[in-house]
Amino acid sequence: MSFAIQALTRSLNVFHVAGSACNNCDIEILDVLTPRYDVERFGITLVGSIKHADVLLLSGIFNKKSAVRLKHLYEQAPKPIVVVGIGGCPATGLMFRDSYNWDVPPGEYIPIDAYVGGCPPKPEAMISAIVKLIGKLRGG
């Protein structure tokens, strides 16, 4: 396990980008921080700037206007960074896949490491996904 991966997978600083989401995954992401699930116990916190982030969470489809911003954000992110798509939208677009205001899923222009399915995924599913992802990164 390289030093970078070891440092990356300790206490995760999470930056969250809502694309053109319906707000539900965004609220469920915040929910994971609140007392019932309380992932801050494990040192997982939301940070205000992409430049502090270990994990980038995407939610919603990315329309023509927000896709440009997502590319800029990813360029500014420190590497290595783990990118996780929350909900079905970043993976497939779900009901919005026929919309005139988007072209391709974000996985086509930035590398995405994992997707958490669901509309919205339950907080338990998100926690489980992060645990599995960390295990995978550490070579487990």
Place this chain on the structure above:
Amino acid sequence: MAKTTIVPIGPYHALQEEPEFFKLHVEGEKVVHLDIELGYNHRGIEKLSESKTFEETVFLVERICGICSCSHPIACVQAVEDAGDIEVPERALYIRSTIGELERIHSHLLWLGLAGHFLGFNTVWMWSWRYREDVLDILELISGNRNHYAMMKPGGVRRDIKAEDLPAIRKMLDGLKGPINLFKGAVIDDPLIHARTEGVGVLTKAQAIDYCVVGPTARASGVAIDVRRDHPHAAYGLVDWDVVVMQHGDVYDKAIVRVLEMFESIRIIEQCLEKLKTVPGPVDSNPKEVKPGEGIGHYEAPRGEVFHYIRSDGSNRPARHKVRAPSFMNVVSNRVAVLGETVADATIILAAVDPCYCCTERMAVVDAGTGRKVLSSQELIRLSQEKTERLKKELGHEGPKLKLER
């Protein structure tokens, strides 16, 4: 003249859960102008809706907004029922109101938490979201999902509320009254919340009418509008409840309106649950077709009036579907509410209308001038109350100036 600087908030800002772009024009600390730029959330839902059948459209409008994921479907199915003269069984009306009010409670708790977060009072955030979980559990019990309940369909509701679930709902509501009272006390008594919210971001009654604001934003400014009362739908004409109106239009009044509305919601749900014990019958009239015609549907979402228009040409799809969401009216009122305030207060003022951009972005707002798109818990509570008392004495604060009517 002082030099004007632009402070950008957004589109991806630590403060916001959703992408939106506020440009604060400031002179020193004072906000002199606000530009709002939207469009990051436009998904073309009205166009997509024309490619879905009437039943599928309900699932689509549910995903306009995850927090109003019952308000949009209710307004939408009412528009379809209005267009096609479809009857709705009485039991379905009570179920619609029950789900709608459960959603209002969780949405107001959510706003209260975020408002605390924006004030730098994260304890309120954690507390109110902890109690919000109980409401989400009940919604999961009834509908199978914490959000996006998929309960509405033209002609009724998709699922019945089972008799054996009623005690659990009642128990949750009883358990919620204490915490909401606690929040009421916290908002009314806490001198710090007072100092940050009272007289801040005032939207006068005249301005509220000029900007056509709706929902709690209007009711906090003394405009007594509520679609539930003015155009009774679902079961709101069949139960007893009050519209909460405050007069000052500042952030404090907006918070009070929302806290008191939660009590009204609990009252409505309790009456609906009583009715569900006795009112028999199917919950769905199973309409086979929607006649050609036009229909409108209103619903008082947690943020204000949701309006849906549907035109049917006799086929199984809407020929035109128009949506107007409440934040579309409310967000623009920030342009007057935030003027003359400091940058530090701007965050809570911008959040006080409970903006919801995923609802709003049916179209973009354009600035005509520039053409641009704009310990034990009980002990902790006691300790905190003691501290509040101590602070009140130290600050010489006498409590709220306005009297609550109820």
